[in-house]
Amino acid sequence: MMRGARVRRRVSGAVAALALIAGVVGGMPVAAADGVRVVQVARGLDTPWALAFLPDGRLLVTERPGRMRVVSADGTLSAPIAGLPEVQARGQGGLLDVVLSPSFERDRTIFFSFAQPTEGGARTAVARAVLDLQGLRLNEVKVIFAQKDEPSGGHHWGSRLVFDRHGMLFVTLGDRFSGRDKAQDLSSHLGKIVRIAPDGSVPPDNPFVAKPGALPEIWSYGHRNVQGAALHPVTGNLWAHEHGPQGGDEVNEVLPGRNYGWPVITYGREYVIGTKIGEGTERADVQPPKLQWTPSIAPSGMAFSTSSVYPGWQGDLFVGALKFRLVSRLSEQGDKLVERERLLQDAGKRIRDVRQGPDGKLWVLDETDGAVLRLDPI
Known part of the structure; x- marks a missing residue:
């Protein structure tokens, strides 16, 4: 009986996975534009921030107010x-x-980032935990990284998580708005991307391990607020985008030990008064962006398309936009990126996350309606 029950559970799980991926259960088309059909898989989320694909086809979604839910094949949201x-x-x-x-x-472990309150203010932190899907509970929760800095205020937390091909974890960190000058300070975590092992320890090949006074977790510096990151499908290097102020949103190939300029070298300008920030837009020791947007689109979430699902899109980079409410399709052209088209411009959705699913399709989080959307090719 137990063996039969296990087989039935495996079969029903596989059917549910196929249903969610194929969109034959629960999903309903909400628009057709730009060569894709937008399918609403689920809605009713409160300010969704990130999604992850579970092996059985369900989704794990975070809500910024402090909840994490499972989205089932029919679009049902679990309890927190x-x-x-x-x-x-x-x-x-x-x-x-x-x-x-x-x-x-094998280990049922997940990693998540959050704004951790402290006596001095708050900081971006990363925890790991064992996910009990049946009991809808996290067990063995352990914070493995927290910013050294803990300023007050509620802006510029980062914070995307990406595993590299060696199993190390990249964590993107913002400058917390008020601490922008520390983005150039290697003794601070503000305005940095860090790289840690899954237990929170420092990989010995990090670029600043042997540099006196530098925090050894740091991978790159001079960032403002990185809210999108993904591995390049060919090189395996980390790519990331970040918010500029008035102009100067950037997409960068994030290389070890490199300076990305903020707030000394930037295309952005001061809010309200519009004056220049820093020294200019170029400097020999600063890594130039692959692309910059002026005016700012407010990028959030990004993914490379590696499948053949969408004709002509394989290898392209897709970036969501909060302010401009769209998904930008970018292609490499030599050492730069070129914006090919802007998808979903008429849908009016604040796009918070963009991921490629196990079905090869692009999935996005719509912050406007609290919805999970899938882009099906027409």
């Missing part, structure tokens, strides 16, 4: 998952990114 640490849901902060362990099917 219990066991999360205290989250400071203020301004742009709250529960942020979530990713599965590379060995999730």
Whole structure:
């Protein structure tokens, strides 16, 4: 009987996975434009921030106010998952990114980032936990990284999580708005991308391990607020985008030890008064962006398309936009990126996350309606 029950559970799980991926259960088309059909898989989420694909086809979604839910094949939202640490849901902060362990099917471990309240203010932190899907609970929760800095305020937390091909974890960190000058300071975590092992330890090949006074977790510096990151499908290098102020949103190839300029070298300008920030837009020791947007589109979430699902899109980069409410399709052209087209411009959706699913399709989080959307090719 037990063996038969296990087989039935496996079969029903596989059917549910295929249903969610194929969109034959629960999904309903909401628009057709730009060569894609936008299918609403689920809605009713409160300020969704990130999604991750579970092996059985369900989705794990974070809500910025401090909740994590499972989205089933028919679009049903689970009750909030219990066991999360205290989250400071203020301004742009709250529960942020979530990713599965590379060995999730064996260890059931997930990693998530959040705004962690402290006595001095708050900081971006990363925790790992064992996910009990049946009990909807996180067990063995452990914070493996937290910013050294803990300023007040509610802006510029980062914070995307990406595993590299060696199993190390990239964590993107913002400058917290008020601490922008520390983005150039290697003794601070503000305005940095860090790289850690899954237990929070420092990989010995990080670029600043042997530099006196530098925090050894740091991978790159001179960032403002990185809210999109993904591995390049060919090189395996980290690519990321970040918010500029008035102009100067950037997409960068994030190389070890490099300076990305903020706030000394930037295309952006001061809010309200519009004056120049820093020294200019170029300097020999600063890594130039692959692309910059002026005016700012307010980018959030990004993914490379590696499948053949969409004719002509294989290898392209897709970036969501909050302010401009669209998805930007970018292609490499030599050492730069070129914006090929802007998808979903007429849909009016604040796009918070963009991911490629196991079906090869692009999935996005719509912050406007609290919805999970899938882009099907027409």
